[in-house]
Amino acid sequence: HSTNEYSIIEGKNLTSYDFNNIGSSILISEDFADRYFPDGEAIGDIIDISGYPMKVKGIYKNPDDEIVLNTNQAILPLNLYQNVYKSSTIDNIEVEAYDTETIEKAGTAATEVLNRNLGEEYTGQFEVLDLEELQKGITGLTTTMTFLIGGIASISLLVAGIGVMNIMLVTVTERTNEIGIRKALGATRRVIMFQFLVESSMLTLIGGVLGIILAYSMITILSMVFNWAILISPWLIVIAVMFLVLFGILCGILPANKAAKLVPVEALRRE
Structure with missing residues (x-):
């Protein structure tokens, strides 16, 4: 999950080390922190997710002008997520274009790459949803x-x-x-x-x-x-x-x- 679109309001952001290695550091949303850590002592605390202890490294907030299409409450590195849930599948991928004029081209290129990697029998398996x-x-x-x-x-x-x-x-x-x-x-x-x-x-x-x-x-x-x-x-x-x-x-x-x-x-x- 990309953290570029989130604002870290407390603690630290995930680094390339966190994404490339199976660690235990995660980010939690501001709503999650307010609900389960009313005393404001979430950073550095250990929480249990599906039986795995994970360390809260930072708290993030969605941009005020962002249309939220999901209700995610935590961000985990991909390797950690796959290790916890014993799954190698990816439900969705977010692609960010350089500007508004290249959004459609970026989406088309991404779906072509994904569908081509699956093989000809899976043509059309991936679709693009843009705002x-x-x-x-x-x-x-x-x-x-x-x-x-x-x-x-x-x-x-x-x-x-x-x-x-x-x-x-x-x-x-x-x-x-x-x-x-x-x-x-x-x-x-x-x-x-x-x-x-x-x-x-x-x-x-x-x-x-x-x-x-x-x-x-x-x-x-x-x-x-x-x-x-x-x-x-x-x-x-x-x-x-x-x-x-x-x-x-x-x-x-x-x-x-x-x-x-x-x-x-x-x-x-x-x-």
């Missing part, structure tokens, strides 16, 4: 989930819009006499239309604010239960509120237009 391919997979999954959630949200929004429109149409029908009286007293078509547009936008705004409060409460509870870190952008909430007002206006155009077109005499005749 770029992993990122593409995660990005594809995220995009799919975004479209799925967006589709569900769009359907919910359409149903909500139809509901708001129906409520406003019923309101216009029930308040026909009121509309007739207001128009008879001099209310213009623009005033009547503005009144119902404000009512429809307030209806969607109140419902949206309640939904935001409920969503924030549920997210906070889940973050406390599962110890998740949450990040909510205030700008997204502002944009959502503005969109709700606009959505309410759009849903209220038809009912407001219907109310504005009522003739005062006919409106006063209805009960």
Whole structure:
């Protein structure tokens, strides 16, 4: 296991002597040291791994910006590992390129060498896993989930819009006499239309604010239960509120237009 990507925070790193000879020196992770050596006296101590006494030579820490693909808690020289576990196999090999432009070439060259050493009957036995391919997979999954959630949200929004429109149409029908009286007293078509547009936008705004409060409460509870870190952008909430007002206006155009077109005499005749 290469130790180039690890930072030694206490003690010493493994040397070429440790890797070329069957010794007993190992490195342990910072998490391992904190868990089993709370007093901080891990360096030089002897621990038992699979019945073999091993001396802690150093404590390492993963880089803060590293994506950890495994949960290794100790680093052993290859010879020591094979002697302890009576195995000569190697599960994986990490290859480090000089720069980002040569990553793909380095991976291809490494697999060609490994597969060629196995023989023609084992062609394709080894594969390369790089972070770029992993990122593409995660990005594809995220995009799919975004479209799925967006589709569900769009359907919910359409149903909500139809509901708001129906409520406003019923309101216009029930308040026909009121509309007739207001128009008879001099209310213009623009005033009547503005009144119902404000009512429809307030209806969607109140419902949206309640939904935001409920969503924030549920997210906070889940973050406390599962110890998740949450990040909510205030700008997204502002944009959502503005969109709700606009959505309410759009849903209220038809009912407001219907109310504005009522003739005062006919409106006063209805009960």
